[in-house]
Amino acid sequence: MQNERLRVAMTGDGWTHASLANAVGVDPKSVERWVNLGRTPRRETALKAAEALGEDVHALWPALRQARAARAISPELVAVYDQRADLPVSTFVDLIAPAREHVDVLVYAAVFLHEAYPRLNELLRERAADGCRIRIAIGDADSENVQQRGQEERFGHGIESRCRLALMHYRSLIGVENVEIRTHGTTLYNSIYRADDQCLVNAHVWGANAYAAPVWHLRRSGDGGMFDTYAQSFDAVWATGAPVAG
Known part of the structure; x- marks a missing residue:
């Protein structure tokens, strides 16, 4: 399922898969999966992407809110x-x-x-x-x-x-x-x-x-x-x- 909110946010500011990938330090194919397949990135990566786009991270990836509440493993x-x-x-x-x-x-x-x-x-x-x-x-x-x-x-x-x-x-x-x-x-x-x-x-x-x-x-x-x-x-x-x- 496509992540329409992410696609709109990128389009509005002229971001491409490659430019957003470069901004957050991932492969462009990862961004493509976020947009076209609705994949959810790791929280640290999602935060960087949301900051770059000027968006709320939970609006782009609602699953992160639930994942954070349920997460049992510290990122440290x-x-x-x-x-x-x-x-x-x-x-x-x-x-x-x-x-x-x-x-x-x-x-x-x-x-x-x-x-x-x-x-x-x-x-x-x-x-x-x-x-x-x-x-x-x-x-x-x-x-x-x-x-x-x-x-x-x-x-x-x-x-x-x-x-x-x-x-x-x-x-x-x-x-x-x-x-x-x-x-x-x-x-x-x-x-x-x-x-x-x-x-x-x-x-x-x-x-x-x-x-x-x-x-x-x-x-x-x-x-x-x-x-x-x-x-x-x-x-x-x-x-x-x-x-x-x-």
Whole structure:
């Protein structure tokens, strides 16, 4: 079924399939399908097209209103992994390596990073030397919440030991310009690994170790999305943390 509203909007302003396609960054055949077959583009593309035409996006594609209300998948979601163990450490390294402004790590321990990639501190030093702000928040081994997590995961005092081990790994970075390390005693609902506008979120599941819990990869696409939710959570925990002295 032809999208008559879109056809009229284009004709009135002298748009062709090719010119509108160029304006929104798609193939002209896509525009042809929108007009002649009534296809509905992705929301981000539809918004660009509506802006170019000076039209209301929902008037051009009414289905988008219903789709937005029913949508269950965030546009910021890049990938979901069944468990952290499915990700090679290179996934975390590749996230951090190109960072220019922010690297934020919120964990209890996450010693797997140093164990699998001994050059991690060197990489963080390189990022910091280029002006990237590095913030590492590690669990306070003496805090009630860390000790409780050990009981919940049936890991006993192991989690406390790993928190102390993580601090040992990062200790050589204390005093490095643009690097801050803090300990926190908050309940860790998610481990967060953020680099500029991307992050890996390791959800935590009661009774399971973090390596067996899901991970989602997010890329920020605008204000108020999932990415911002986790970035703000990091900031809130960071504000409670205690700086680690040299």
